[in-house]
Amino acid sequence: MSDDWRLTEEFATPDGVVRWAKLGAGPPVVLLHGTPFSSFVWRDIARALAGRYEVHVWDMLGYGQSEMGDGQDVSLAAQSRIFADLVAHWGLTAPRVVAHDFGGAVALRAHLLHAVAYDRLALVDPVALAPWGSDFFRLVGANSVVFERLPPALHAALVREYVGSASGPGLHPAVLDRLVAPWLGERGQPAFYRQIAQADQRYTDEIQVRYGELDLPALVCWGEADSWIPVAKAHELAAAIPGARLRLFPGAGHLVQEDTPAQLTATLADFLA
Helix, strand or coil: CCCCCCCCEEEEECCEEEEEEEECCCCEEEEECCCCCCHHHHHHHHHHHCCCCEEEEECCCCCCCCCCCCCCCCCHHHHHHHHHHHHHHHCCCCCEEEEECHHHHHHHHHHHHHCCCCCEEEEECCCCCCCCCCHHHHHHHHCHHHHHCCCHHHHHHHHHHHHHCCCCCCCCHHHHHHHHHHHCHHHHHHHHHHHHHCCCCHHHHHHHCCHHHCCCCEEEEEECCCCCCCCHHHHHHHHHCCCCEEEEECCCCCCHHHHCHHHHHHHHHHHHC
């Protein structure tokens, strides 16, 4: 199994180059990925939506095909500023936005703090409500310098196990390979621990009290078997956003895009229409 998913466009930021791509034509839709993933998790859904929409995808700074480097600011605050700049660069006035995991926090911050207008917003298992971060996530964040020095084989095994746990039924080995690959090697290994070290709940605490201000059609999607962020958070978030719809996906874990792609695509297509 192989998939030629390449982001061919570049956008320069003060901390490095972000790579992005555009598919299809029609009303604009933007897809945001989470951590430790990349736009690759949206590949099939992006291609499906491209039959009706102009779909924009991008890899956050320090992720996937975008630039990774020492000293980068890859925090949620930085990513939300970059996203606001990207929307302006693309010339979009009020795109439809679909955001997963950390991408959810990025989209919410861009809208609430940087006044980026959306036509509507779908949040898929987002990082949005306190408390968040697993025991593993906190352990690595507090000891990132130590973990950076792991022998490459041990690091690869750790990342593979961690990424694999995001799926309910389990990922296809080729998909798992593709999601793990950016985090390997001399650039990837420190980048993996860098993004965890800079993850800070204060970036969602700043906006959580403002979810009641959201005045747009909103959809909350959640995998019922999500072991990273419990499904109880889905109900809490949907209740916090005025008029939000809630859609649960039985059997799906945190990576709903991989676990139940047909169901998620159908749900998003209905919501975006």
